[in-house]
Amino acid sequence: MLKLENLTWTAPGGGQVLRGIDLAVPDGKLTVITGPNGGGKTTIAKLVAGLETPDSGRILLDGEDITGLDVTSRAKKGISYAFQQPVRFKGLTVRDLLELAGGGSLPEDQLCAILSRVGLCAREYIPREVDATLSGGEIKRIEIATVLARHSRLSIFDEPEAGIDLWSFQNLIQVFQELRRGLEGSVVVISHQERILSIADELVIVANGQVQDQGPGEKLLPKLLEGEGSGACPACPREGDVL
């Protein structure tokens, strides 16, 4: 289990983004973290993956305090992170990235199995460079594939829907539906999309740098959508909140 205890983080500009995050991510489930922009969702993901360091608080993976570990050590502990804005590389191919993720050379049929999970034809994509010639939708799928190739203990997907067109998004939903069916370890998805929220086992609402609510998806989602309709969403900033 992943546990976050009283995590705080201040942006380099001085604004406090996280104001004491307490969160337990259950094993073997798909947890979706949602909430308004600027509320701290991506920061939580980056702190867990080790891309940022908290001001205070602790991060525990299966009871072990990993707060002081760097990105590489956390990756070796089985934490994977799919970037919201995937990184492009001149000269590295899809095969290269998947093999780095998988920890060694991968036979064609395994590459094919991974890529078909994200809806890409292996024959076409294996030799492609992960550079600017890939569309937003394509690179997003490849980013997700690099996480799938790792068979991680904990996989975090940061807004998989960001920056892709509606058509690609329709297909991406299927990727996460599939992922949930064959869940390995625990999966955390940061998302605003109702269709991703609707497949969550566990929903976490983060706003103003704190966890506002957490519970099973089927219980929390109707409440969230209802709140949205009446303009009283629990995640919306209330009067007097400092953003």
Place this chain on the structure above:
Amino acid sequence: MKEVTRDLLREVSEWTGEFPGAYNVREDGASAGRRSTENIQLSDKTDGPGLVIRVRPGTKGETVSIPALVTHGGVDDLVYNDFFIGEGADVTIVAGCGVHTEDGSNARHNGIHRFFLEKDARVVYLEKHLGTGHGAGLHSIDPVTEIVLGENAVLEMDTSQIGGVDRSDRRTTAIAAAGAKLIIRERLLTEGTQQAKTDFSVQLDGEDSGADIISRSVARGKSRQQYRSRIVGNARCTGHSECDAIIGEQGAVDAAPALIANHGDAALIHEAAIGKIAGEQLLKLRTLGLTEEEAEARIVAGFLK
């Protein structure tokens, strides 16, 4: 054959104990083996050191290898090789160059290669440069490449210098007739106090001629690189050049690409970027379990592949 010769041959000319077709091995300024084939004739130049290589019109799928090696210090080799590629021929030319010195004295190879492609001829030209051996002696390779492309001729040049060359001055010029295409891929790595200069100058004279020059380089340590390119469009044509450099430590790169359009329908593009490895790239590979050093090495290896 000396061990140094064998090692260099393997590295620079895809030699596997034999060559796939016609060849000439130049070792320390003299020919150390030669074979012509029915379609590809190699003979000594009459007006200076070097070879005349004639490829018969219509020759398809043959390879000619002309590696040049300097195996010890104190050698300053200069060679002129002229290639005449007949109409409609389609061949691969492998022209690696390896320079070895470990006795403290300098070793230099200066190869001047001229290519004359007739109408519809196609050439893939592979040029790999390497310096080996220790000691204070400088390894220098200064290739000059002159290319004349006939109507609809295509030359693809793949040139790399991935290590051990202390000084390098690389000059390439080309003139393209109607419909001719020049494609150049260059990869350069400099380390320590190495210096490399590279200069491309292309004249697109014929209607619908084209050039595509892509140079990728890495300058580490205190090494210095200079990149110059000049594409001149004198007719309706397309020209594209791209120079991407990664700098690390105190490496320095000076890039000055030039585009000159002398015709209203010349379409010329240049892209250039110099910088250290992006932090995001390192982070991404670290999230896959690589250390920072492993990530850096992998990014550089891919970039120069």
